[in-house]
Amino acid sequence: MADITAYLYNKCGTCRKAKKWLEEQGIAYCEVPIVDTPPEKEQLRAYWQQSGLELKKFFNTSGQSYRELGLKDRLKDMSEEEMLDLLAADGKLIKRPLLVAEGKVTVGFKEEEMEKTWK
Template sequence: MLQFFGYAGCSTCRKAEKKLREFGRSFDAVDITQNPPSAAQLRKLLALGIPLKRLYNTSGEMYRRPEIRKKIETLNEDAQLELLAANGRLIRRPIVFGNAAASVGFNEEEFRRTWT
């Protein structure tokens, strides 16, 4: 079963959930703002080839705050993963974890390749 980190108020997350259902995939939905992925889970994304920068919700209000952006520039990878794990609003959504695959954000073609 997949683990789906999203946010109910996010239209992109709703599109991704709909596609997973169309693909016949079952998943556990987790509110990313209340229970963000752990630093270890985020590190798994990096191990699967997803760049650290892609994990950031760059269009989000939290990321655009000057003090946050400056702080991020000074942090090493481990510290950035801890920061993301502590604040789900900084993380691009949705994040979907499977046994050997994961996706960040929603691009329909990429999503189809990964989850069908």
């Protein structure tokens, strides 16, 4: 399998769990700091479409940026384009870890999903 691109934030406990899991499984990955280098809009569009998830699932709902922008109430009225623009503009809005490789995408860290997708 090609290396996984792992969009991570080093101050995120969930990201640290995902890194530890990948390392324990001997799975190679390329780490990209999601806050400094968030995926671009078209990358996000592709990841979202490959994931099969609702676009709303890509938002870090427990983050400060999400709360400051009042997105809890605003997302339901936003277009996909507006959501993608927001995500691409602020890496802290993206739920993490975001792991991608060869048409596979996982958002967040659930061990059973990681096993199913990346092993």
